[in-house]
Amino acid sequence: MSELPGAVDRLAEKVRDFVIRDCIPEEAAWRASGEEVSEELRRALMARARDAGVYGLHLPKAFGGAGLDHRGKAKVLEAAGYSMLGPLALHCAAPDEGNQHLLDVVAEGSHREDYLRPLCEGERSCFLMTEPGGAGADPAGMKTLAVRDGGDYVINGRKWFITGALGARFAIIMARDASAGGAPTLFLTPMTTPGINVIRPMEVMAHDSTGGHCLVDLVDVRVPASAVLGEPGQGFRYAQVRLAPARLTHCMRWLGAAQRSHDVARSHAAHRHLFGDLLGHHQGVSFQLADNEMDLYAARAVTAQACAVLDAGSQGRHESSMAKVFVSEAASRVVDRSVQILGGLGVTGMTPVEHIYRSIRAFRIYDGPSEAHRMAIGRRSLPKGDDLLPDLTDF
Template sequence: MDFSLPPEVAELKARTEAFVRDALIPLERDPRQTPHGPTDELRRELNALARGAGLLSPHMPREWGGLGLSHGAKAAVFEAAGYGLLGPLALNIAAPDEGNMHLLEQVADERQKRRWLAPLASAEVRSCFAMTEPHPGAGADPALLATRYRKAAGGYVINGTKWLITGADGAAFTIIMARDEESPEGQPRATMFLADMDRPGIVIERTLDTIDQSFPGGHCVVAFQDLFVPEEDVLGREGEGFRYAQVRLAPARLTHCMRWLGAARRAHDVATDYARRRHAFGKPLIDHEGVGFQLADNELDIHTCRLVTAHAAWVLDQGQKGRHESSVAKVICSEAIWRVVDRSMQVMGGLGTTGDAVVERIFREVRPFRIYDGPSEVHRWSIARKLAREGAR
């Protein structure tokens, strides 16, 4: 692997870093950030700033207004954006929209792309992805999918409840994963549907209180009550929902690694600066091995994350599916990033636990990363199954 960045990517990374530092970090205490995420008013202002800087939706193909970045280039630019808490949102590369754009670009037909992808890529609207369900429905185990659809004249009728649907409040449309009600238990036949959120039959029951607050629209409970979806709004082919989910999930897991790595690096930089300036027992904190070694371990974890992310991005850029590599990266990065931020808080002592330091906010934001897009335990199970299959061969 060649670890050097092409000149145009290096320049874009530097521009992103400058934009985050100069335009976004000063806005991190904007009062329009609520317990359930930044308001759409703030989002639109941030998107306008990124558009003016030529940084909006850089991951999208040029035909949709982006810069056509490879997965490897995304790793550099997304990490730079993630250094600021508002960076991914401003650049229109935050979840769930970034993953939905990738899915639509890969699977949707031309009419659907014009109808839903175009306004999403230009940051005119937000979206959500409705797959996760409360007990006893699907969480980490998609075979438990409980939301059902049945055929009707000219389309389909969907019934079910989803929860932890990121960005649902204020989203313009959703991508719904549902099972054919005639498919057998434990072996559901799943399909993806596109639907505007203002359609009759879609009800946002409540917004959940969660420890993170970086996603506009929060995390919601959404009910589908006899929702009618016309045939032309099936995403891809009927019955192929689980296959399309993999099209979305492998790259989306990796972009989470990229963005949160930037946030972890921010926490590490803040803690390192503090340890250089703060004195105790006659010398700077960083000169005490108990502190200096924690920061050294941060450097090791950050370097490991960057390498494993670069490798998984390279695999995707070779045209491979990257399921195994993205699982490996997701586990390594989600756990290492958590360690980095946790150590940073420890180094800063009492200050690190307060809102006076950004580390406290980052601490809350990165903890759920070990759960969403597949908890670490499920990815380890998947990796172990791959080892068992290889051993059998």
């Protein structure tokens, strides 16, 4: 670990204290509004996080962070995720956290000052990859096209599900690059660039971000060649730089939310009496609590193991895929059981569990649906080349 053992635990404890004191009390009013988290609330929470000394702990040291490795981030981001407002307060929510990491690894020169610095200081960004009828689980289906025109590129296409697009300061646009043989290039550009039209936020099961999940049209968006992030034609490679750690940070935050659901459910089970006994003493409930404990334990271990692989310098595509599938499904089971244990209360807004239940559903779809990850994991598991085994069924 980049921090002394124990130091990360103390940071995580500090974040947990902050989340309980400053974020949880804000939840009820926000949830009751049925709206996105407003920019006003997000900024107020970030200010309180700064005062408490927990803002941006996950950021690179040069930009005010604690210089945590992935295992360190796992503890801090799980603590932040204990409230759905926590990641916004610490500015470690998607998509900004993934974009901060991508820019820290790939951006050079003025891109670091013009884009990465404001992003680390609290501005918002968005990442435009997914398209209606185009790039999705299979990004190779990308239709958005960038064409060279003199010293510029002109980009045309339609993107959707773009988290945070409303009010974002800048966009990272992925487009097929005609001058790179159709391979995708990433472009960094202000959201004020003419032709970037945020059509509308899409209706989703749960509002849990700032700036919506939006439909965005790109109409003759003209950007200079200097807008290219890194090298032209390397979009898929850079997307992997972003996606493997971003899958794990999703796991971390959702572990916090699943733990919260479990805590609400087990507190209920320890107080509610029915059929002559404490709810938690009935075996049917006790077994559900046990399954929650085991799912949380295993999900934490899988996340930590995948983090250790990334910390050792590997890209960790295989491990982050396995963690993403396992944790998204295990955490969803935990939240679902928590609703069941709470009874009717579980489907009301009187506890946070109902909102978490709706919100966590998308985790099994975004950043690659479980099926796409299973396909990749299964393909990699087939022995081939130097690893080809003798046919062990050939007796």
